[in-house]
Amino acid sequence: xxxxxxxxxxxxxxxxxxxxxxxxxxxxxxxxxxxxxxxxxxxxxxxxxxxxxxxxxxxxxxxxxxxxxxxxxxxxxxxxxxxxxxxxxxxxxxxxxxxxxxxxxxxxxxxxxxxxxxxxxxxxxxxxxxxxxxxxxxxxxxxxxxxxxxxxxxxxxxxxxxxxxx
Numbered sequence: 801x802x803x804x805x806x807x808x809x810x811x812x813x814x815x816x817x818x819x820x821x822x823x824x825x826x827x828x829x830x831x832x833x834x835x836x837x838x839x840x841x842x843x844x845x846x847x848x849x850x851x852x853x854x855x856x857x858x859x860x861x862x863x864x865x866x867x868x869x870x871x872x873x874x875x876x877x878x879x880x881x882x883x884x885x886x887x888x889x890x891x892x893x894x895x896x897x898x899x900x901x902x903x904x905x906x907x908x909x910x911x912x913x914x915x916x917x918x919x920x921x922x923x924x925x926x927x928x929x930x931x932x933x934x935x936x937x938x939x940x941x942x943x944x945x946x947x948x949x950x951x952x953x954x955x956x957x958x959x960x961x962x963x964x965x966x
Contacts, residue, residue, distance in 0.1 A: 803841025804885035806950075808925070809834040812846055816888075819849065820922035824857040845885045848877030849923060852897050856920050859900070864909035871901050887926030896921040 808816070815830035828850050835846035851874030858866035874897065883891035900919050907914055936952045947956040 803838075803843075804845070804882055806886060808886045808888070809837055809842075809846070811837065812849075812886075813927075815846075815849065815853075816923055816925055819853050822920065824853040824860070827853040828857070842886055844877040845881055845888060845890065848874050848881070848890075849888070849893070851877060852893065855897065856900070859904060859912065859915055859920075860917070862912050864904065864912045867904055867912075868901070871897065889924035892924050 811830045812834035815827045815834060818824070818830055819827035831846050831850040831853065835843055835850060838846060851870050855867050855871045855874060858864075858870060878890060878894055881890045883889070896919075903915060903919055904912060935954045936949065948954070
């Protein structure tokens with residue numbers, strides 16, 4: 801899936817920071833901005849994580865039916881993605897939310913208040929350094945200590961990037 805290469809949208813990175821801090825409403829807001837700004841197939845990644853955040857928010861608020869409904873929606877977006885997308889461990893997220901939902905379904909709507917919040921795991925993601933091409937302004941990516949602009953082909957290696965100024 802070509803939309804899974806490269807780096808996360810800045811609002812998606814912000815959303816993941818909120819998600820991993822347990823701030824699920826704020827995660828939803830930031831991820832919604834990323835989802836609306838995305839042009840490629842990575843839209844599904846942002847939508848899926850956003851839906852997991854809303855699922856967790858429903859669980860925290862004791863809304864069993866809302867959690868189940870939104871979880872099913874999240875599967876629509878996450879199930880078609882590869883194990884890693886834009887540096888996000890999608891497979892790990894799918895496993896984690898599956899465990900959460902198994903626990904919720906065992907408890908049922910009457911006992912959702914007994915849910916163990918320790919099951920709400922952070923999303924694992926690779927925090928890539930982002931470079932901007934000095935020729936054309938495009939986002940550049942690093943691979944094997946080489947930074948290449950996908951737009952104009954401008955190249956740097958690690959020795960060019962490790963400059964320090966006093």
